[in-house]
Amino acid sequence: xxxxxxxxxxxxxxxxxxxxxxxxxxxxxxxxxxxxxxxxxxxxxxxxxxxxxxxxxxxxxxxxxxxxxxxxxxxxxxxxxxxxxxxxxxxxxxxxxxxxxxxxxxxxxxxxxxxxxxxxxxxxxxxxxxxxxxxxxxxxxxxxxxxxxxxxxxxxxxxxxxxxxxxxxxxxxxxxxxxxxxxxxxxxxxxxxxxxxxxxxxxxxxxxxxxxxxxxxxxxxxxxxxxxxxxxxxxxxxxxxxxxxxxxxxxxxxxxxxxxxxxxxxxxxxxxxxxxxxxxxxxxxxxxxxxxxxxxxxxxxxxxxxxxxxxxxxxxxxxxxxxxxxxxxxxxxxxxxxxxxx
Numbered sequence: 573x574x575x576x577x578x579x580x581x582x583x584x585x586x587x588x589x590x591x592x593x594x595x596x597x598x599x600x601x602x603x604x605x606x607x608x609x610x611x612x613x614x615x616x617x618x619x620x621x622x623x624x625x626x627x628x629x630x631x632x633x634x635x636x637x638x639x640x641x642x643x644x645x646x647x648x649x650x651x652x653x654x655x656x657x658x659x660x661x662x663x664x665x666x667x668x669x670x671x672x673x674x675x676x677x678x679x680x681x682x683x684x685x686x687x688x689x690x691x692x693x694x695x696x697x698x699x700x701x702x703x704x705x706x707x708x709x710x711x712x713x714x715x716x717x718x719x720x721x722x723x724x725x726x727x728x729x730x731x732x733x734x735x736x737x738x739x740x741x742x743x744x745x746x747x748x749x750x751x752x753x754x755x756x757x758x759x760x761x762x763x764x765x766x767x768x769x770x771x772x773x774x775x776x777x778x779x780x781x782x783x784x785x786x787x788x789x790x791x792x793x794x795x796x797x798x799x800x801x802x803x804x805x806x807x808x809x810x811x812x813x814x815x816x817x818x819x820x821x822x823x824x825x826x827x828x829x830x831x832x833x834x835x836x837x838x839x840x841x842x843x844x845x846x847x848x849x850x851x852x853x854x855x856x857x858x859x860x861x862x863x864x865x866x867x868x869x870x871x872x873x874x875x876x877x878x879x880x881x882x883x884x885x886x887x888x889x890x891x892x893x894x895x896x897x898x899x900x901x902x903x904x905x906x907x908x909x910x911x912x913x914x
Contacts, residue, residue, distance in 0.1 A: 577650045579891065580638065581884025582631075584667030585659025585687050586713070587612055587623045589630040592880035593642035593649070597888035598696050602641035603874070603881050606630040609754060616753050617743065624662035631670050638880070646678045653887020656684040656897075657907030658714070664903035672899055683887045684897045688715055688909045689725070690882035691844040694871040697885050699842075702869050707838050709829045711853070712845030713739035713756075716785045716825075717909060718832055721842075724889040727910050730832050731783025738821055739847045741787040745794050745817050749810045759814045760850050766815030771797065773820040775827075783828055790820050822856045830860055842869040849876040 576595055583590040587608040593601040608626050612618045639645065654671035656664060668684075675682035692708050704724060710717040716733040736744070739756055746755025751762065773793050776786040794817050801808050833841050843857060854870060861868035875881055 577888060577891065578642075578644065578648055579683075579884040579887045580635070580649045580652050581685075581880035581882070581887055582635065582652065582654040582667045582671050583687075583690070583878055583880040583883045584627045584631065584663050585655045585657075586663060586878055587618045587626075588878040589627045589634050590878065590880035590883075591631075591635045591638035592884050593638055593644055594697070594881055594884035594888065597693070597885045597892075598700055600697060600881050601644065602638045603879060604634050604638045604641065605879055606634050613753050616747060618660070620660045620662055623660060624666060627663055627666035631666060635670070635674075646674075646680070649678075649680055651681040651683050651887060651891045653683040653685045653883050653890070655687050655690065655883050656901060657904035658687055659903075659905060661903050661905040664905060668901060668903050672901060676899065681891065682897045682901065683890050683895055684901050685883050685886045685890060686907060686909060687883075688717060689727070690886045691876075692719065692721060692727075692842070693886040693889065694844055694875040694879075694882035695842045695869050697875055697881055698871045699869045702840070702842065705838055706840035706842055706869070707829065707833050707836060708842045708844055709825060709848070710845045711738045711825065711843065711847035713737060713743065713847070715845065716787075718783050718785075718828060719909065720832075720836060720838070725893055729909060731781055731785060731828060733785040733787065734778065735786055735788035736791055738785070738787055738825065739845070741791045741821065742847065744791050745814070748795050748798055749808070749813055751810070751814070756847055756850060759818055760852065762811050763815040763818045763852065766809070766811030766813070768815040768819035770809070770812035771816040773797075773816055775820055775824050783832055785824065785828065787821065787824075790817070790824075818850075818852055822852050825853060826856050826860055829857070830864065833866055834864075839865070840867045840869065844871060844876065846877045849873040
């Protein structure tokens with residue numbers, strides 16, 4: 573094995589079919605993403621069966637292009653990393669089956685990667701100087717986790733959502749005010765022309781764990797406001813509703829995370845996941861970290877949403893730690909962070 577380790581990453585946990593080649597966990601040689609957003613927009617959200625079929629159609633092309641863009645052949649690849657959970661089971665199975673088939677045919681080591689761990693590792697790609705330990709907030713369509721990254725592959729979960737993930741709440745509120753899918757980017761856009769203090773929507777705090785999140789009550793409060801306004805014949809200012817909802821989410825995320833940073837005594841924090849590309853969330857963390865002399869790290873937006881660069885990066889650190897998976901590797905749709913199957 574050469575001193576330079578090249579990992580081919582494969583990601584298919586939801587509605588993006590992605591492949592990438594990353595060198596030594598941080599140097600991106602290629603990044604190919606085939607998105608299905610336009611297709612699922614027709615249905616107002618991701619349809620699992622359609623997503624799985626499109627993965628099957630796209631995955632061979634995406635992998636070939638990733639190798640071509642990286643100017644690599646299979647002889648240059650030291651290991652294959654693939655997302656095997658959490659996610660949509662049918663979608664995950666496409667990527668896992670493909671990775672196992674290639675690893676077997678080419679006699680290349682196989683490394684399964686946790687999807688959330690991949691999001692965290694996206695920070696290593698865009699922040700070459702970042703090293704553990706640090707606090708990381710992972711906010712995506714299906715997950716909201718507050719994590720202490722003690723070392724590569726070693727995580728302590730401080731808090732997680734009790735109900736809706738932040739991204740899920742964005743999608744549901746966006747649908748209720750007529751913005752459609754995907755909700756996060758659309759709320760982010762219209763909020764720029766709205767008043768974030770027009771409505772005082774609730775900010776939940778869990779009594780038994782100050783680091784846990786809950787966005788169900790916030791979502792319900794927004795929906796109730798919309799329904800009452802419609803019954804009274806009042807005009808709905810979409811921009812103000814979107815901005816006020818977004819501000820409530822931002823306040824909760826920032827308050828919980830900064831409390832964790834202070835109490836752990838760590839001086840570094842990062843964000844990750846699709847929702848972390850939200851401009852209001854980024855600015856709020858940048859401002860708060862600057863006020864408290866905390867180093868703040870964030871991936872580029874292209875590495876926030878689902879991609880294979882993050883899976884290849886995470887795969888590199890797992891590979892270096894000696895992780896190898898066999899032909900019995902399977903999709904685990906509800907896998908917890910830190911739970912590994914060998």
